[in-house]
Amino acid sequence: MSRLRTNKPGYFGKGSVETAPAAAEGEGPTRRCTLSVDKLVTQPFEGVDTVYDIILYAARTHGTRNALGWRDILSIVEEEKEVKKLVDGVEVTEVKKWKYFQLSDYKYINFVEVKEAVSEIARGLIELGVTTHDVFNVYAQTSPNWQLMAHACASMSTTIATAYDTLGEAGLTHSLNEPECIGLFTNTELLPTLRNVLAHTPTVKYIIYDGEAKPALLDNIRTIREDIKVYSVDEIRQLGKTKPMEPLEARRPTKDTMACIMYTSGSTGNPKGVSITHANLVASVGAVYTLLGHHLTYEDSYLAYLPLAHVLEYIVEMIMLFVGMPSGYGRVKTLTDASVRNCKGDIRAFRPSIMVGVPAVWETIRKGIISNVNGGGIVKKTVFNGAFVAKKANVPGLAQLADSVVFSSVRAATGGRLRVALSGGAAVSRETQEFLSVALVTLLQGYGMTESCGMCAILPPELMRYDSVGVPVPSIEIKFLDVPDAGYFSSNHPPQGEVCIRGPSVTKGYYKRPDLNEDETIFTKDGWLRTGDVGQWNPDGTLSLIDRLKNLIKLQTGEYIALERLESTYKSCNLVNNICVHASSDAKQPLAIIIPHEQHLRQTLQQNGNKWIADSEADLDVLCKNHKVQELILRECNAMGKKGGFKAMELLQAVILTPDEWTPESGLVTAAQKIQRARIAKKFDYQIKHVYKHQ
Incomplete structure (x- = not known):
C-alpha cells in the first residue's frame, strides 16, 4: 500500500501566482493557487451545493462500499500497579488501578446506509418539533453517530452548534446558552456533566444520547425540568423510520443556509462561534478535491480520532465521505497496543493509509519511536541511526535497504499501510517533520482556521519541502499587510506580512458578535479576513508562517x-x-x-x-x-x-x-x-x- 504512487509531477506549476496588484500602500499583491487563477473554486461538481448534496452524491456514487467503521467495547480490564513516590521526603508505595479496553474488530456501515440513517434521524427530529429556526448542539466524542446527527440536522436546515467533549461545565453552559439550543446529542459518559448544567440552560428540551445509560441517571435528568425529554439515538431512528418523507423534503437546505456554529477553542475568554454556511463547507470540500483529489483513492483508508468539534477533523471527514474513502473511528485512549488488552490498538487494527494530526500527536509518535530505539540497546540504536542517515541522504542501494529492513518495523506499528500524513492546527517543528518523513511517512503541513473552514493552505506531496504550509487552497486568495514595527514588508525579499484571506470558504462573521464583525482589524471593508498570522512567500510559490502577531514580544x-x-x-x-x-x-x-x-x-x-x-x-x-x-x-x-x-x-x-x-x-x-x-x-x-x- 505504501508503494501506491499518485503524484502528478508539474501539476501545480509555480505553486501560486499573482492575480492582482497591490490595492494600496502597505500591502502586497493578491495571490492564488495556479489551479484557480481565473476563478476560485465554489464546489466540487455542478449540482453539489449543500452538505446534504454530499451525502446524496456519496450514496449514489460509492453505494455499498464501507463508509464509517467503529469498534465496540467488549470489556474493561483493570490492572493494579505499584507506584513509588516521595511524601514529605519519605518514599512510599501506592497501588493504583489502571483501566484498559478490550475492543471488537471494526464494524461498518456503507454509504447507502449512512444516507438512510441520516434520513431516519432527521424525520425523528422533525417529529419531536425541531424547526429550521432552532439550533441543535453536538456535545460528543468523535464517532459515526456524531456524523449521523450532524448530517441529519444539515439535511433538514437545522443549524448545529459544536462543543468539545472535554469542555467543563462553564464552557458547555456557554455553548448551549449563546445559540439558545433546543437540544443536543451526547454520549452516556458525558451525561453527568450535562446534568449539572441543565438547570442553567433553560432552552434545552431534547437530549439524545448513545451508549448504555443507567435508568436512575436518565430519571434524574428528567426531573430537572418538566419539559426535558431524553431519548437514545436508536429510539429517534425508530421514530423517524415510521414517518413520511414529505415534511423532510420540504426542509432541504440551500447553499446560504447556516450549517454550523463552530466554536473556536477559546485561548482567550469565552469561545467565539464562527457562522459557517453550507456554501462555505462545500467550497472547502471542492478546494481540497481540486488540490488533492488524485491522492485520495478507493485503496486508501482514513483513521478518524481528532475531535469533530475541531474544524480540521470536521472538514477532513466530510471530504472522505465525498471521495468514498472509508473512515475508521478510534479513540485517543485506544490508538496503540499499549492502551488495550487482548486486541490490537486502533491504528494496527484499522491499518490506515492516511492520517491527520496536530503537532502534539506527531511529537508523541516521534518520541515514542526514539524511546523504543534507545531502549533496544546500543546495536539497535546504531543500526537505526545509520539507516536514518542513509535514507535521508538517499544513498543508492542503502536508502532502499534501510527502508525495507529497518524502517519496515516502524511502519508496522502503524499498520504498515500509512503513506500520507498531514499536520495542522499549529506549526510542527522541522526536526519532527523531517524525522517522521524519513522513518515513517511523508508528513505534509497545512494551515487553516475555523473561520476558513479549516483550509487556507495545504502542501501537496508534489511540492514537498520543510518549513512550508503549502499553496493557497483553490477556494481562497491571499495577500499580505505590512507589519512595520516588526520589519515585515511585502516589499521584502522574500515578501513578508500579515496573512489576509478572502474567498467562498471564508466565514462572513461570528455568531451574535457584531462588535467583532464590524471590527476592521478583523474583517476589512473590501472583504478580507485578517488572520493575525505573519507569512512569507517562498520562491516556489508556497507559503511559510513565520510569526503570530499577538505572540510577538518586544x-x-x-x-x-x-x-x-x-x-x-x-x-x-x-x-x-x-x-x-x-x-x-x-x-x-x-x-x-x-x-x-x-x-x-x-x-x-x-x-x-x-x-x-x-x-x-x-x-x-x-x-x-x-x-x-x-x-x-x-x-x-x-x-x-x-x-x-x-x-x-x-x-x-x-x-x-x-x-x-x-x-x-x-x-x-x-x-x-x-x-x-x-x-x-x-x-x-x-x-x-x-x-x-x-x-
Whole structure:
C-alpha cells in the first residue's frame, strides 16, 4: 500500500501566482493557487451545493462500499500497579488501578446506509418539533453517530452548534446558552456533566444520547425540568423510520443556509462561534478535491480520532465521505497496543493509509519511536541511526535497504499501510517533520482556521519541502499587510506580512458578535479576513508562517521574538513533553515553563555521563526541583535552538519545570490542546519573577 504512487509531477506549476496588484500602500499583491487563477473554486461538481448534496452524491456514487467503521467495547480490564513516590521526603508505595479496553474488530456501515440513517434521524427530529429556526448542539466524542446527527440536522436546515467533549461545565453552559439550543446529542459518559448544567440552560428540551445509560441517571435528568425529554439515538431512528418523507423534503437546505456554529477553542475568554454556511463547507470540500483529489483513492483508508468539534477533523471527514474513502473511528485512549488488552490498538487494527494530526500527536509518535530505539540497546540504536542517515541522504542501494529492513518495523506499528500524513492546527517543528518523513511517512503541513473552514493552505506531496504550509487552497486568495514595527514588508525579499484571506470558504462573521464583525482589524471593508498570522512567500510559490502577531514580544533590547515559533522548535527536544515560552518587555531573553518527557528524562539520566546529575528513579516532582536537571533540560533545549539557527536573544535563559500535566480541566490548555499562555504565566508568576529578578 505504501508503494501506491499518485503524484502528478508539474501539476501545480509555480505553486501560486499573482492575480492582482497591490490595492494600496502597505500591502502586497493578491495571490492564488495556479489551479484557480481565473476563478476560485465554489464546489466540487455542478449540482453539489449543500452538505446534504454530499451525502446524496456519496450514496449514489460509492453505494455499498464501507463508509464509517467503529469498534465496540467488549470489556474493561483493570490492572493494579505499584507506584513509588516521595511524601514529605519519605518514599512510599501506592497501588493504583489502571483501566484498559478490550475492543471488537471494526464494524461498518456503507454509504447507502449512512444516507438512510441520516434520513431516519432527521424525520425523528422533525417529529419531536425541531424547526429550521432552532439550533441543535453536538456535545460528543468523535464517532459515526456524531456524523449521523450532524448530517441529519444539515439535511433538514437545522443549524448545529459544536462543543468539545472535554469542555467543563462553564464552557458547555456557554455553548448551549449563546445559540439558545433546543437540544443536543451526547454520549452516556458525558451525561453527568450535562446534568449539572441543565438547570442553567433553560432552552434545552431534547437530549439524545448513545451508549448504555443507567435508568436512575436518565430519571434524574428528567426531573430537572418538566419539559426535558431524553431519548437514545436508536429510539429517534425508530421514530423517524415510521414517518413520511414529505415534511423532510420540504426542509432541504440551500447553499446560504447556516450549517454550523463552530466554536473556536477559546485561548482567550469565552469561545467565539464562527457562522459557517453550507456554501462555505462545500467550497472547502471542492478546494481540497481540486488540490488533492488524485491522492485520495478507493485503496486508501482514513483513521478518524481528532475531535469533530475541531474544524480540521470536521472538514477532513466530510471530504472522505465525498471521495468514498472509508473512515475508521478510534479513540485517543485506544490508538496503540499499549492502551488495550487482548486486541490490537486502533491504528494496527484499522491499518490506515492516511492520517491527520496536530503537532502534539506527531511529537508523541516521534518520541515514542526514539524511546523504543534507545531502549533496544546500543546495536539497535546504531543500526537505526545509520539507516536514518542513509535514507535521508538517499544513498543508492542503502536508502532502499534501510527502508525495507529497518524502517519496515516502524511502519508496522502503524499498520504498515500509512503513506500520507498531514499536520495542522499549529506549526510542527522541522526536526519532527523531517524525522517522521524519513522513518515513517511523508508528513505534509497545512494551515487553516475555523473561520476558513479549516483550509487556507495545504502542501501537496508534489511540492514537498520543510518549513512550508503549502499553496493557497483553490477556494481562497491571499495577500499580505505590512507589519512595520516588526520589519515585515511585502516589499521584502522574500515578501513578508500579515496573512489576509478572502474567498467562498471564508466565514462572513461570528455568531451574535457584531462588535467583532464590524471590527476592521478583523474583517476589512473590501472583504478580507485578517488572520493575525505573519507569512512569507517562498520562491516556489508556497507559503511559510513565520510569526503570530499577538505572540510577538518586544524584548528589553528592542528586538522582537515570536513565542510560537520558538515553542515549535524547543518542543522537538526529546526531554520536553509540553512547553510554554514566556517573555516580557523588560526581559533580555525568554524563559520556558516545561513539562518534562518523563521516559526520555529517565533514560537520559541512566546514561553513564549523566548518572551524577540525579537519581533516575526519583519521583518526577523531585527531578523537576533539581537544579542540575533544570540545567540539563535548558542545555538540551538551547542545543535545539542553535541547531534551528536561533539568535542569542531567542535562546532560553532559564527553564521552570513542572510534573503536572496541563489539561482543559485545569484551564491551562484549550480543548484543542492549545496552551493558555496568560493562565500559565499567572500560575507560575512567582517562579517567573524570580528568574527575571536574577537575570
